[in-house]
Amino acid sequence: MDRMVVIPGDLLSKEAKRSGEGTFVKDGMVYSLLYGLANFKDKINVIPLAGKYVPSSGDSIIGVVKDVTFSNWIIDINSPYDGLLHVSEYPKRIESDEMSKVLRIGTSIMTRVKDVDSTMKVELTLNDRKLGVLKTGRVIEISHTRVPRLIGKGGSMISMLKRELNCNIFVGQNGRIWINGSAEDMDLALKIILLIEKEAHTSGLTDRVIDYLKQEKRARS
Amino acid sequence: MSSVLSEIRKDYLYNMILKGTRADGRYFDQYREISIERGVIAKAEGSARVKLGSSQVLVGIKMQPGEPFPDSPNRGVIITNAELVPLASPTFEPGPPNETGIELARVVDRGVRESKAVDLEALCITPGKQVWIIFIDVHILDDCGNLIDASSLGAIAALLSTKVPASKFGLGEDHPLPIRDLPIATTAIEFGDVVMFDPDSDEESIANSRLTVITTADGSICGLQKSGTGVLNLEKVHHIVDIAGEKAKEIREKFLEV
Amino acid sequence: MGENDANITFFKDGLRLDGRRADELRPLKIEVGILARADGSCYIEMGGNKVIAAVYGPREVHPRHLQEVTRAIVRYRYNMASFSVEERKRPGPDRRSYELSKVSREALEPVILTSYFPRSVIDVFVEVLQADAGTRTAGINAASVALADAGIPMKSMISSCAAGKVGGQLVLDPMKEEDNYGEADMPIAMTPDGRITLLQMDGHMTREELKTALDMAMGGCRQVYEVQRKALIDKYNQMEAEIIPDQEQPQEAEVL
Numbered sequence: 234m235d236r237m238v239v240i241p242g243d244l245l246s247k248e249a250k251r252s253g254e255g256t257f258v259k260d261g262m263v264y265s266l267l268y269g270l271a272n273f274k275d276k277i278n279v280i281p282l283a284g285k286y287v288p289s290s291g292d293s294i295i296g297v298v299k300d301v302t303f304s305n306w307i308i309d310i311n312s313p314y315d316g317l318l319h320v321s322e323y324p325k326r327i328e329s330d331e332m333s334k335v336l337r338i339g340t341s342i343m344t345r346v347k348d349v350d351s352t353m354k355v356e357l358t359l360n361d362r363k364l365g366v367l368k369t370g371r372v373i374e375i376s377h378t379r380v381p382r383l384i385g386k387g388g389s390m391i392s393m394l395k396r397e398l399n400c401n402i403f404v405g406q407n408g409r410i411w412i413n414g415s416a417e418d419m420d421l422a423l424k425i426i427l428l429i430e431k432e433a434h435t436s437g438l439t440d441r442v443i444d445y446l447k448q449e450k451r452a453r454s
Numbered sequence: 455m456s457s458v459l460s461e462i463r464k465d466y467l468y469n470m471i472l473k474g475t476r477a478d479g480r481y482f483d484q485y486r487e488i489s490i491e492r493g494v495i496a497k498a499e500g501s502a503r504v505k506l507g508s509s510q511v512l513v514g515i516k517m518q519p520g521e522p523f524p525d526s527p528n529r530g531v532i533i534t535n536a537e538l539v540p541l542a543s544p545t546f547e548p549g550p551p552n553e554t555g556i557e558l559a560r561v562v563d564r565g566v567r568e569s570k571a572v573d574l575e576a577l578c579i580t581p582g583k584q585v586w587i588i589f590i591d592v593h594i595l596d597d598c599g600n601l602i603d604a605s606s607l608g609a610i611a612a613l614l615s616t617k618v619p620a621s622k623f624g625l626g627e628d629h630p631l632p633i634r635d636l637p638i639a640t641t642a643i644e645f646g647d648v649v650m651f652d653p654d655s656d657e658e659s660i661a662n663s664r665l666t667v668i669t670t671a672d673g674s675i676c677g678l679q680k681s682g683t684g685v686l687n688l689e690k691v692h693h694i695v696d697i698a699g700e701k702a703k704e705i706r707e708k709f710l711e712v
Numbered sequence: 713m714g715e716n717d718a719n720i721t722f723f724k725d726g727l728r729l730d731g732r733r734a735d736e737l738r739p740l741k742i743e744v745g746i747l748a749r750a751d752g753s754c755y756i757e758m759g760g761n762k763v764i765a766a767v768y769g770p771r772e773v774h775p776r777h778l779q780e781v782t783r784a785i786v787r788y789r790y791n792m793a794s795f796s797v798e799e800r801k802r803p804g805p806d807r808r809s810y811e812l813s814k815v816s817r818e819a820l821e822p823v824i825l826t827s828y829f830p831r832s833v834i835d836v837f838v839e840v841l842q843a844d845a846g847t848r849t850a851g852i853n854a855a856s857v858a859l860a861d862a863g864i865p866m867k868s869m870i871s872s873c874a875a876g877k878v879g880g881q882l883v884l885d886p887m888k889e890e891d892n893y894g895e896a897d898m899p900i901a902m903t904p905d906g907r908i909t910l911l912q913m914d915g916h917m918t919r920e921e922l923k924t925a926l927d928m929a930m931g932g933c934r935q936v937y938e939v940q941r942k943a944l945i946d947k948y949n950q951m952e953a954e955i956i957p958d959q960e961q962p963q964e965a966e967v968l
Contacts, residue, residue: 238948240941241823241860242868242904257867266825266867268860268944282948283752284863285770287829297460309458313770313832339461352781353830372462378863432955434948495842496760498795508748512841514795537803539791541766541837543749548789550804591794591803593839595764596747 235273236436239265245277255279269378270434282434286312286377286407288355292346293364295372295409296357301333308344311374311407314353318344322358324365341367343403343411370401370413373423375430377408382433383426390429390439397446398422421449459659467660471648477656483697485652490607490709492615500616500631504608507654508598513590513608515616517631519579519623520587530577530585534563536592536605543597561639561679562592562605565668568676569637571610576632577618579625586618588631599654602666602679606639610710636710637676638702641666642694644684649694651701665691667698671706722879722890730887735928737873737885737935742854742943744861752862754943756854759887760844762796765854767862770832784829788817790851792840812848819852819872819901819910825865834864845891846874849899852910857940861947869940870909872901873932875925877917882925884932896921900929904937 239245245256246263253276255267265271269281288294288310296308296316308316320332327335336342343365347358359365375383383404384391395402400414400422412422425442432438470477480486486507495501500515522529536559540546551559566572577586590612592605616631643653643661650657658664662684668677675695680686686694722728732738738759747753750766757763773779790813794801805813817836824834836859838851849872856870876886878894891897896915902908917925 238945240869240944241866255865259867264867266865267863269863270948281863283861285751285829297458299458313772313829315772337461339458339464341460341462351830353832367462370462371466372460435952435955495762495795497797497842497844501795510747512793514793516795516800518800535794535803537793539837539839540768540789540835541747541750541764541839544768544771548805589794589800591800593793593795593841595839596749598748 239271240268251277253278288346292406294407295405298336298340314355316355316357318357372411375408379430379433482650490611500612502608502611504604506604509604510596511604511608512593513612515612516589519584522585527582528578529574531587534559534590542594562609564677565606565637569635569670571635573632600652603639603641636671636706639668640698640701665694669702735884740939744943744947752858754854754857758850761850762842763850764839765858766837767858769834770829773833779831783826784832786821786834788813788836790838796840796843823866845888852901868903871933871936874899875929884928902933
């Protein structure tokens with residue numbers, strides 16, 4: 234048995250060195266910190282079934298402008314912490330009084346976490362060609378705990394989806410996903426992504442996704 | 455704790471509406487699934503838990519003898535209160551009811567009062583001295599939109615299950631609360647020239663205005679409440695009132711009549 | 713505690729008025745994840761108590777001056793619905809609910825890893841829909857499950873239960889009549905390995921009785937823990953079963 238459901242405080246191993254994510258060590262033994270699925274490899278990791286996104290440096294995420302101050306845009310990043318996008322992190326030079334026109338409240342952006350300090354001050358950047366404002370397409374929200382499953386091992390799931398679905402897809406580490414394509418393709422992409430979210434914790438997921446895709450495509454043609 | 459609805463989400467909802475449908479696939483006049491469980495709180499004289507889609511409300515009825523109002527010495531008294539407890543939504547805060555909570559309680563109260571659903575004369579114990587006081591307490595558990603309809607339905611369902619606790623106060627035998635009408639509140643929002651009934655939270659947040667129509671069993675109107683800063687033309691008002699009457703009839707027949 | 717009324721007998725043929733043995737819990741039912749808006753939620757029935765707990769967070773702290781730079785703050789709000797008791801309760805907090813909120817928060821906080829979420833708040837809201845003695849213990853039990861459901865990191869669950877004294881005898885998990893007319897009531901909360909995080913008592917007990925009552929209450933907490941655990945594991949298996957009806961379910965952790 235390499236997978237099982239655990240709750241906080243469950244004893245997972247008597248070998249402290251096997252303590253992985255979502256676990257803690259007390260008196261040389263490993264316990265679960267979370268309600269979730271424990272994966273027993275060399276290390277034991279517990280993947281929670283729920284939880285809030287906590288930003289860390291380098292994460293690519295999708296945010297929504299919620300306020301504008303003198304030199305920062307305040308960005309909702311689907312987290313207990315707001316992101317700060319300094320005016321100097323915008324790819325073009327703009328004046329402070331233009332800020333609320335350049336990125337209006339409600340605008341969605343693809344952004345990257347530049348830095349997080351110990352007090353959880355989160356600095357964001359748009360200074361990269363891959364980043365920018367989302368004007369078309371759709372954004373959906375799933376639990377950030379499901380993101381690794383949507384991406385798949387070495388990006389296998391997401392590349393398959395992009396290929397099969399004919400859509401541009403950007404997966405934010407914070408659980409927000411941008412899809413762009415024809416209305417019909419986006420509808421199917423949305424269904425598939427919600428399916429992955431719902432079934433993320435189960436085995437045999439990739440096969441079920443492929444079956445589902447085939448079915449839907451057959452129904453269409 | 456306001457959360458912003460992104461422009462991209464608004465555009466999406468708007469595009470769906472242009473295509474004649476809603477984000478969850480409903481028709482414009484279609485209600486979410488409704489379920490009602492009566493008598494869930496044994497400590498209350500009457501109670502009902504209503505689920506409207508994912509919205510959940512619990513209404514409890516308590517009764518006790520008390521003094522009548524001086525201008526209606528031989529009529530019972532109804533007091534309606536709504537608690538928007540912070541358990542029910544990330545946007546609700548602890549503290550005394552705010553204007554949303556008070557509006558909700560007053561609209562629920564209006565339906566019960568103006569339809570004369572409760573026979574208040576029958577609740578007189580000693581004219582001018584002692585009458586029954588009915589407390590309708592609306593407890594919101596999960597706010598996924600359209601609390602007015604869910605709460606109003608909960609109130610009348612709870613009243614239907616209410617037993618007057620006469621024996622507890624030495625006033626004879628317990629008996630069912632006399633109910634004479636079944637008011638149903640139906641709420642629509644207006645957005646981008648279309649009208650949608652039973653709005654969910656997202657739809658509420660993009661609505662320009664909202665209209666609640668309370669209909670009695672004979673199909674007449676016993677209460678209206680428009681809210682929001684948008685405007686409604688006459689044609690829309692008539693449209694909403696017409697559909698409200700049909701929807702109310704369906705709900706009344708399906709959930710309240712034996 | 714109410715006056716001991718000599719006319720009331722609490723036992724008949726060695727059993728309590730509701731047919732329980734002295735060391736028996738009332739029927740206990742726990743459901744996980746019953747609210748859509750909350751981050752985690754739980755509904756509990758413990759005898760005649762009906763209680764809902766919801767967890768929101770970690771989330772931004774308002775007002776900001778309450779923020780702590782190195783840890784999340786935990787807030788706990790115990791509230792009774794007006795119709796939850798025999799005589800209608802006026803809505804809103806009173807001195808009793810402030811006290812219960814405080815001790816309940818302190819019962820849970822020791823196991824929550826607040827240092828993971830600096831400058832945020834974890835809000836726990838408990839609504840008593842029907843009260844029947846022991847609402848604070850039911851609230852803590854539900855809150856602990858709701859915290860786990862919300863994905864909050866915790867060193868363990870917290871389980872809670874009361875022991876009382878009626879007609880000179882110690883009883884587990886007193887019901888309303890025993891609570892009203894009994895001589896003592898002692899709610900506790902603890903971790904599964906027996907570290908006590910809540911302890912209150914009012915009434916009168918000898919030292920010897922206190923010792924026995926503590927053992928009894930701790931035994932009750934262990935039983936509550938098993939039901940909490942089962943509710944969480946069952947919820948997972950149920951989700952899994954809806955997706956893959958015939959597959960073998962992952963087993964639950966053996967308690968080593």
